[in-house]
Amino acid sequence: MGNLTADVKSHARELGFDLVGIASAEPLPEDGGRLDAWLAAGMHGTMDYMERHAGTAARPADLARGARSIVVVGLAYRWDEPEPEGTLRGRVSSYAWGTDYHKVIEDKLERLAAFLRSSGAGIARYYVDTGPLLDRAIAHRAGLGWFGKNTLLITKTGHGSYVFLGEVLTDLALEPDAPASGSCGRCRICLDQCPTGAIVAPFVVDARRCISYLTIELRGWIPLDLRPLMQTWVFGCDICQDVCPHNVLVKKGIHEEFAPRRDVAYPELIELLHIDEATYHQRFRHSAIKRAKRQGLRRNAAVALGNLKDARAVPALVRALADGDPIVRGHAAWALGQIGGRNAQAALCTRLAGENDNEVRDEIRQALAVLDGGAASGDRL
Ligand code: B12
Numbered sequence: 409m410g411n412l413t414a415d416v417k418s419h420a421r422e423l424g425f426d427l428v429g430i431a432s433a434e435p436l437p438e439d440g441g442r443l444d445a446w447l448a449a450g451m452h453g454t455m456d457y458m459e460r461h462a463g464t465a466a467r468p469a470d471l472a473r474g475a476r477s478i479v480v481v482g483l484a485y486r487w488d489e490p491e492p493e494g495t496l497r498g499r500v501s502s503y504a505w506g507t508d509y510h511k512v513i514e515d516k517l518e519r520l521a522a523f524l525r526s527s528g529a530g531i532a533r534y535y536v537d538t539g540p541l542l543d544r545a546i547a548h549r550a551g552l553g554w555f556g557k558n559t560l561l562i563t564k565t566g567h568g569s570y571v572f573l574g575e576v577l578t579d580l581a582l583e584p585d586a587p588a589s590g591s592c593g594r595c596r597i598c599l600d601q602c603p604t605g606a607i608v609a610p611f612v613v614d615a616r617r618c619i620s621y622l623t624i625e626l627r628g629w630i631p632l633d634l635r636p637l638m639q640t641w642v643f644g645c646d647i648c649q650d651v652c653p654h655n656v657l658v659k660k661g662i663h664e665e666f667a668p669r670r671d672v673a674y675p676e677l678i679e680l681l682h683i684d685e686a687t688y689h690q691r692f693r694h695s696a697i698k699r700a701k702r703q704g705l706r707r708n709a710a711v712a713l714g715n716l717k718d719a720r721a722v723p724a725l726v727r728a729l730a731d732g733d734p735i736v737r738g739h740a741a742w743a744l745g746q747i748g749g750r751n752a753q754a755a756l757c758t759r760l761a762g763e764n765d766n767e768v769r770d771e772i773r774q775a776l777a778v779l780d781g782g783a784a785s786g787d788r789l
């Protein structure tokens with residue numbers, strides 16, 4: 409098996425994976441217990457699929473009877489941050505600057521699975537974020553890295569935590585690697601720097617507060633108290649990784665597929681707020697950003713504009729008050745309340761008179777209450 413294990417690993421490297429390790433497919437009871445506690449506390453928010461998968465997440469072999477080993481791979485994605493051009497720009501987290509990683513990794517995993525089959529495997533099932541598996545716990549067991557307090561897997565090979573994970577479950581009895589060791593020590597920078605306080609304890613992220621969840625997974629209304637804390641992120645968030653000392657010296661720009669596409673890292677917010685269906689599909693083709701859906705991105709753009717508090721965004725937000733989508737109208741109202749000024753106030757009053765949706769009416773009333781209660785920045789212009 410030693411030779412086969414070595415062959416599998418070298419094949420994975422030939423396919424372009426930066427990291428590869430082998431874990432047994434034995435259950436992960438400790439991690440399963442942590443997942444159960446996390447779910448019981450409701451920290452998954454509206455991600456119902458997490459609950460549905462809870463039964464098998466910590467028992468990989470349940471996914472394929474007879475599976476014995478897991479080939480775990482990592483692909484480094486970080487590129488240097490492009491220079492932002494112009495103003496009124498939002499931010500997209502670095503994992504989504506290039507081609508959708510699911511596509512990139514699946515293509516490679518498919519070939520790795522074919523190699524396993526040609527080496528005698530009866531089972532060779534691959535997953536990338538798509539399966540009911542605890543990717544990080546399995547990667548830790550396979551020696552790829554260790555858990556940071558921000559919950560990310562910090563790798564041991566100079567790629568820090570900017571690494572995607574994937575795996576192939578197989579019935580081949582490959583030689584497992586030793587689990588990785590490593591620790592944050594007394595550092596707690598990520599806990600202190602997370603703008604929404606989502607890292608509620610070391611190794612525990614309450615997804616309901618995480619900007620990544622709020623901008624990507626959550627449909628509908630973003631909780632009012634969290635909107636001001638979201639800065640200008642419109643898709644994901646990199647803060648707890650960017651501040652981590654283990655990410656300072658990471659190798660960047662390894663895979664061309666993840667190179668920042670034009671205007672993706674810092675999207676123009678007004679354009680995003682009013683992006684039409686055709687442009688949305690064309691612009692985000694083969695991009696992970698599509699997961700947020702068009703409505704979600706437009707909503708997020710409104711929140712980001714509210715947080716920028718720049719009066720130049722008022723006309724675009726006023727136009728959004730008449731949008732066909734109540735979620736866009738409501739978040740635009742909130743943003744106008746944050747920016748303030750006579751024009752914003754007048755537009756909110758006019759819209760309130762003609763608005764039929766109760767939730768949007770509530771948003772407009774709250775925005776007007778904010779304006780009545782404090783000095784509006786636009787008045788000072
Ligand atoms: C749901 C999910 C999310 C949710 C919840 C995140 C979370 N921390 O749980 C949201 C939407 C918020 C999210 C955000 C992000 N995600 Co995400 N996400 C997932 C997904 C689908 C499941 C994660 C999960 O099972 N969570 C449940 C909790 C209980 O598990 P956990 O956080 O891993 O917790 C473990 C540890 O904390 C540990 N633990 C708990 N207590 C203790 C105590 C000690 C002492 C120790 C040592 C360990 C420990 O045990 C737990 C179980 O193993 C995985 C893919 C997968 N199938 O695994 C991707 C995944 C974790 N996400 C990933 C990425 C890239 C991100 C983002 C960076 C994207 C972005 N830039 O916006 C952010 C990072 C935010 C953060 N700090 O976690 C990558 C992470 C790669 C890596 N190097 O770690 C994954 C693995 C996808 C992939 N295949 O590459 N994500």
Ligand code: SF4
Nearest residue numbers: 602618619645647648
């Ligand atoms: S991704 Fe952002 S919001 Fe989420 S835990 Fe990290 S710093 Fe906090």
Ligand code: SF4
Nearest residue numbers: 556557592595598652
């Ligand atoms: S910032 Fe510090 S505490 Fe957070 S993951 Fe990195 S080393 Fe650990």
